[in-house]
Amino acid sequence: MYLGIEIGGTKLQLGVGTPDGQLAAPVRRLQVLAARGAAGIREQIQQEVPRLLDRHTVRAIGIGFGGPVDSQQGRVLRSHQIDGWDAFPLAAWCQTQWGLPTRVANDCDAAAVAEAACGAGRACRSVFYVTVGTGVGGGWVLDGQLQGRGQPAIAEIGQMRPGPGAVRPDQTVESLASGRGIAQAFQNALEHGKSNPPAWLAEPWPEATAAHGLPTETGDTSQLGGPASQPAQPITAQSVARAAAQGHPLANQVLGTATQVLGWAIAQVITLVAPERVIVGGGVSLMDEALFFQPLREAVAGYVFPPLRKACELVPAALGELVVIHGAIALAAQDFESAPDEHPTSPTASRRQVDVCRRNAQAGDR
Numbered sequence: 322m323y324l325g326i327e328i329g330g331t332k333l334q335l336g337v338g339t340p341d342g343q344l345a346a347p348v349r350r351l352q353v354l355a356a357r358g359a360a361g362i363r364e365q366i367q368q369e370v371p372r373l374l375d376r377h378t379v380r381a382i383g384i385g386f387g388g389p390v391d392s393q394q395g396r397v398l399r400s401h402q403i404d405g406w407d408a409f410p411l412a413a414w415c416q417t418q419w420g421l422p423t424r425v426a427n428d429c430d431a432a433a434v435a436e437a438a439c440g441a442g443r444a445c446r447s448v449f450y451v452t453v454g455t456g457v458g459g460g461w462v463l464d465g466q467l468q469g470r471g472q473p474a475i476a477e478i479g480q481m482r483p484g485p486g487a488v489r490p491d492q493t494v495e496s497l498a499s500g501r502g503i504a505q506a507f508q509n510a511l512e513h514g515k516s517n518p519p520a521w522l523a524e525p526w527p528e529a530t531a532a533h534g535l536p537t538e539t540g541d542t543s544q545l546g547g548p549a550s551q552p553a554q555p556i557t558a559q560s561v562a563r564a565a566a567q568g569h570p571l572a573n574q575v576l577g578t579a580t581q582v583l584g585w586a587i588a589q590v591i592t593l594v595a596p597e598r599v600i601v602g603g604g605v606s607l608m609d610e611a612l613f614f615q616p617l618r619e620a621v622a623g624y625v626f627p628p629l630r631k632a633c634e635l636v637p638a639a640l641g642e643l644v645v646i647h648g649a650i651a652l653a654a655q656d657f658e659s660a661p662d663e664h665p666t667s668p669t670a671s672r673r674q675v676d677v678c679r680r681n682a683q684a685g686d687r
Contacts, residue, residue, distance in 0.1 A: 325649035329387040330402030340654035342439030359405030383653030385431030385645035431648030433460025440639040454603035498583040500558035584620020602638025
């Protein structure tokens, strides 16, 4: 068994399982309190891990962290949401606490491994994963192995610049296609009375003009009816989707630009590395098919190198909120099984690991 941990900006998840996607028990999910910083999250981990090690024989730990990491050194570089993580040696900390080898990866990379191993990319040799949520990230898995280890970054599809007019570092795919980018683009258009995509795009993108059938939620979107109006509630990607479903032309155009830009970026990835499957997950991807996947597939088909147009499938992610846990477990197993002689696996050694765990947890309580 392997222990997988997901450390995010709003949630902490821990689960024990095998790299084929089988979990030994329900995943433990805790809320992260940002005010307590990284130290508060580490305290939560110290409280939860001993309970899991008491019940399961764990060989290694995998961690999917919500931010940039140095995977070679097992070190967090920073968190954009929680203070106190800068340059923290997370793998070494875990190994000191519980005597278990630990692999640390970015959460999107962990998700890519999970979807390739036991999700929507199962049985595919080459899988590219894209998450579209608050930000836009990517991960590339080839022959079951996450690519880019030892490099400061790889597969950062959200940081691509869409066209030669995007000359500033903030003019990225993520700035237009992420949940935050969609909400901000709509807000800016309302405030400034604009109904066109940003001028820094090299060429104008086609507008999305149709009103699609996303089921609406309770709430009046009529306040989004004109450039000068301001909605009473904060604008989110979900509220823009609801407005688009009800036929709001500006909301349709913002979503059209987002899927067009993301489709352009995915087409470049397909043209360069020819994955068998591109898997798209994240909260924004949960919009109605007609609002997201349908225009996204059309954009990809329009920009990809024609011989590859039918060689790659574009599909939704399959593993939901547990995707990072599954990926962390798979990464821990990969490292452990690649160097079996370095890691004790006997019952006596496992008992010693639990004893170390208990002693450290008790010391933390004093």
